[in-house]
Amino acid sequence: MSDFTSSFWAIYVAVIVVLGVLFNLWLLLASGRVEVMSKDNSTGHVWDENLSELNNPMPRWWVIMFVLTCAFGAIYFVLYPGVGSYQGVLKWSSTGQFEQEMQEGNAQIEPIYAAFAGKTTQQLAQDPQAMAIGDRLFMNNCAQCHGSDAKGAVGFPNLTDTDWRWGGTPDAIHETIVNGRTGIMPPQAEVLGTPDDVENVANYVMGVAGIAGSDPVRAATGEAKFKMICAACHGPDGKGNQLLGAADLTDPKGWVLGPATKEHIVSQINTGKTGVMPAWGKKFTPAQLNVLTAFVWGKGGGQEAAAAAAPAAPAAPAVEAASTAAPAAEETNK
Numbered sequence: 001m002s003d004f005t006s007s008f009w010a011i012y013v014a015v016i017v018v019l020g021v022l023f024n025l026w027l028l029l030a031s032g033r034v035e036v037m038s039k040d041n042s043t044g045h046v047w048d049e050n051l052s053e054l055n056n057p058m059p060r061w062w063v064i065m066f067v068l069t070c071a072f073g074a075i076y077f078v079l080y081p082g083v084g085s086y087q088g089v090l091k092w093s094s095t096g097q098f099e100q101e102m103q104e105g106n107a108q109i110e111p112i113y114a115a116f117a118g119k120t121t122q123q124l125a126q127d128p129q130a131m132a133i134g135d136r137l138f139m140n141n142c143a144q145c146h147g148s149d150a151k152g153a154v155g156f157p158n159l160t161d162t163d164w165r166w167g168g169t170p171d172a173i174h175e176t177i178v179n180g181r182t183g184i185m186p187p188q189a190e191v192l193g194t195p196d197d198v199e200n201v202a203n204y205v206m207g208v209a210g211i212a213g214s215d216p217v218r219a220a221t222g223e224a225k226f227k228m229i230c231a232a233c234h235g236p237d238g239k240g241n242q243l244l245g246a247a248d249l250t251d252p253k254g255w256v257l258g259p260a261t262k263e264h265i266v267s268q269i270n271t272g273k274t275g276v277m278p279a280w281g282k283k284f285t286p287a288q289l290n291v292l293t294a295f296v297w298g299k300g301g302g303q304e305a306a307a308a309a310a311p312a313a314p315a316a317p318a319v320e321a322a323s324t325a326a327p328a329a330e331e332t333n334k
């Protein structure tokens with residue numbers, strides 16, 4: 001009833017319910033009174049010459065059942081919601097029952113998860129019991145999209161490789177699972193201009209991605225538009241941006257939405273795509289979310305957290321230098 005802004009419908013329903021019960025009782029009383037219609041106790045209707053209808057009272061057992069049914073209804077309406085917005089003496093609600101069952105279920109599994117408390121994602125990924133639970137959670141909740149082997153399908157990322165749309169560190173995977181992700185690429189054909197421009201940019205992307213058959217003249221013409229428009233999300237070097245979930249275009253192995261072909265690139269430019277990874281933060285307990293994170297992390301593509309990856313740190317400035325060098329190279333191209 002809380003879905004309605006005025007109490008009109010609550011009252012409407014309450015009146016119908018109460019009148020319904022009263023009407024039934026009245027019906028019983030009214031029809032229970034035996035009116036003598038004729039001397040031979042018949043209604044006077046005769047069929048097939050001698051088949052007549054007697055005017056007997058209703059059987060006692062039937063009357064008692066009828067009264068009991070009405071009494072049951074009345075008691076039910078006092079205890080449970082049903083009469084308009086009245087909540088019932090027991091204050092029962094389906095949401096309340098669901099939440100109580102959830103709480104009981106969570107209390108039951110708590111001792112199992114208590115053993116995992118305080119463990120890092122890396123440690124959980126080494127724990128066979130945690131991984132067995134992670135496997136079951138994944139099968140029941142994630143496999144329909146990501147596949148039972150977590151290797152994904154068209155439109156759904158492979159979670160077992162090192163190509164990450166949104167990042168493969170424990171924190172990034174946890175964030176992806178808890179809050180979900182929405183990767184949005186709007187159609188770009190109009191922004192680019194003519195179908196010819198689309199063709200040129202597609203050829204440039206083929207070159208960047210290492211797909212055979214890129215026309216060098218078209219690619220060179222397409223580069224400027226790529227750097228002006230596509231680079232905003234995919235980066236000037238096309239290596240993608242994990243803050244936006246924008247794919248790494250230099251590595252078509254990790255492409256999710258289609259094969260490494262010119263047709264896919266052109267159709268992606270023309271139609272764009274919005275990919276939605278649902279949020280799971282409300283469905284699972286924090287401990288379950290940690291186990292799921294570790295399960296995905298341990299599937300083969302997990303990366304170390306930035307702080308823990310000390311040995312890899314010296315490489316970072318080099319990458320940065322490379323990406324800042326790209327716009328400079330573009331300048332000299334002009």
Ligand code: HEC
Nearest residue numbers: 183184185188230233245246247255256257258273274275
């Ligand atoms: C507003 C940001 C944005 C812009 C601008 C943009 N993209 Fe994208 N692109 C994305 C995102 C996000 C995805 C992933 C979409 C998804 O997962 O549903 C994507 C996916 C793609 C893919 C498919 C990769 C795969 O996994 O199959 C290609 C190819 C692509 N973009 C090329 C381009 C080109 C070429 C341009 C310029 C004409 C461009 N994009 C402009 C954000 C953008």
Ligand code: HEC
Nearest residue numbers: 141142145155157163164165166167176183245275276277
């Ligand atoms: C309804 C389908 C669907 C379900 C169910 C689903 N996912 Fe996803 N998931 C997606 C899509 C689509 C993406 C890609 C979003 C994008 O970038 O466009 C994704 C992305 C991801 C990513 C990021 C991959 C990357 O490359 O960064 C992870 C991690 C992930 N999902 C894990 C899970 C887990 C764990 C579950 C189960 C709790 C799950 N997903 C359930 C559709 C789904």
